[in-house]
Amino acid sequence: MEQQEGVWSYSAVLMGSPILLKLFSHDPSLAARTFRLIKRYEDLFTVNRTPSQVMDVNLAAGQHPVVVSRPVFELIACAKAASLVRGGCFNLAIGPLVKRWRIGFRHDNAVPPADELAALLALTDPQKVILDEAAGSVYLALPGMEIDLGAIAKGYIADRVRDFLRREGVTQALINLGGNVHTIGAPQGGWGIGLKKPFSTTDALVGVIDVEDKSVVTSGTYERYFEANGKRYHHILNPATGYPLDNELDSVTVISTDSLDGDIWTTLLYGMGVEQGCQALRNKPDIEAIFITKDRRVVASSTRNVRFTLMDDSYVFTD
Numbered sequence: 001m002e003q004q005e006g007v008w009s010y011s012a013v014l015m016g017s018p019i020l021l022k023l024f025s026h027d028p029s030l031a032a033r034t035f036r037l038i039k040r041y042e043d044l045f046t047v048n049r050t051p052s053q054v055m056d057v058n059l060a061a062g063q064h065p066v067v068v069s070r071p072v073f074e075l076i077a078c079a080k081a082a083s084l085v086r087g088g089c090f091n092l093a094i095g096p097l098v099k100r101w102r103i104g105f106r107h108d109n110a111v112p113p114a115d116e117l118a119a120l121l122a123l124t125d126p127q128k129v130i131l132d133e134a135a136g137s138v139y140l141a142l143p144g145m146e147i148d149l150g151a152i153a154k155g156y157i158a159d160r161v162r163d164f165l166r167r168e169g170v171t172q173a174l175i176n177l178g179g180n181v182h183t184i185g186a187p188q189g190g191w192g193i194g195l196k197k198p199f200s201t202t203d204a205l206v207g208v209i210d211v212e213d214k215s216v217v218t219s220g221t222y223e224r225y226f227e228a229n230g231k232r233y234h235h236i237l238n239p240a241t242g243y244p245l246d247n248e249l250d251s252v253t254v255i256s257t258d259s260l261d262g263d264i265w266t267t268l269l270y271g272m273g274v275e276q277g278c279q280a281l282r283n284k285p286d287i288e289a290i291f292i293t294k295d296r297r298v299v300a301s302s303t304r305n306v307r308f309t310l311m312d313d314s315y316v317f318t319d
């Protein structure tokens with residue numbers, strides 16, 4: 001715990017990342033209850049260890065449906081819907097490929113053989129994730145299929161933390177789940193959320209995003225990756241090829257009311273790229289994106305709810 005100008009910061013390590021909670025009152029018990037809530041949800045969604053309901057679904061692939069709790073069913077249903085969005089690259093059934101690449105988890109990463117990737121691709125059809133609303137069950141139709149909620153679990157959990165804190169009467173708070181920042185209210189002048197400079201070895205920022213009562217989610221290809229044969233392989237996979245997405249982007253940041261939308265859209269937009277992505281957001285007033293491209297452009301899809309201040313002159317900002 002740390003106190004600075006009336007703001008108390010509490011931290012923990014959960015979901016494999018440092019978690020930070022900023023409150024405007026000294027309330028270690030509230031912080032502890034918040035961290036416990038995060039842990040409970042992590043245990044439902046993780047695919048990295050048992051027991052977890054999503055693991056139960058995966059272990060029963062090709063055998064039988066598994067009845068899951070309501071939050072798990074809802075998140076899977078939402079992930080399946082996102083997987084069917086045209087032009088996006090979200091796929092909840094990407095698990096077998098994620099497990100094979102293991103990017104960001106191991107230190108001896110290597111590019112898997114093409115024939116292995118092709119075989120695993122056949123196990124990633126989102127239509128083969130069968131949901132039974134009445135039974136509340138999920139069935140993976142082929143043996144070897146695996147759901148991976150890694151791209152959206154944090155967003156869902158960030159929203160639940162926001163709801164919990166609001167119910168507790170909190171009117172100003174910042175929740176940082178590592179990649180997912182959620183805010184309640186704002187101190188004077190707004191929350192200044194730093195937008196990291198891709199591949200910077202210091203903590204340099206490209207700019208600052210000022211928001212209130214919004215979620216800010218960043219998906220970057222600069223945090224979890226490895227290099228081989230002079231190429232960079234990062235952790236967002238292209239469900240069409242089985243290889244990491246190869247496009248113009250270094251990162252995508254989405255500003256939205258709900259962090260779950262932020263999570264879904266960062267991944268969708270990664271697949272779409274700047275032009276198609278901005279197009280897709282035209283009739284989504286609640287969702288705004290800031291793209292950082294490899295050629296050092298910072299492009300905002302709109303600036304309705306967002307103020308962005310560029311801090312690094314080697315980038316060019318356009319909206």
Ligand code: ADP
Nearest residue numbers: 089090091094098150151179219235236237239
């Ligand atoms: P971060 O790990 O920085 O939060 P993301 O939110 O973009 O990054 O989530 C990346 C994770 O999503 C990967 O580690 C993997 O578990 C999963 N994933 C990778 N590719 C896809 C994809 N095409 N669709 C859905 N999930 C994916």
Ligand code: MG
Nearest residue numbers: 150151154179
């Ligand atoms: Mg994420």
Ligand code: MG
Nearest residue numbers: 151219263266
């Ligand atoms: Mg994401």
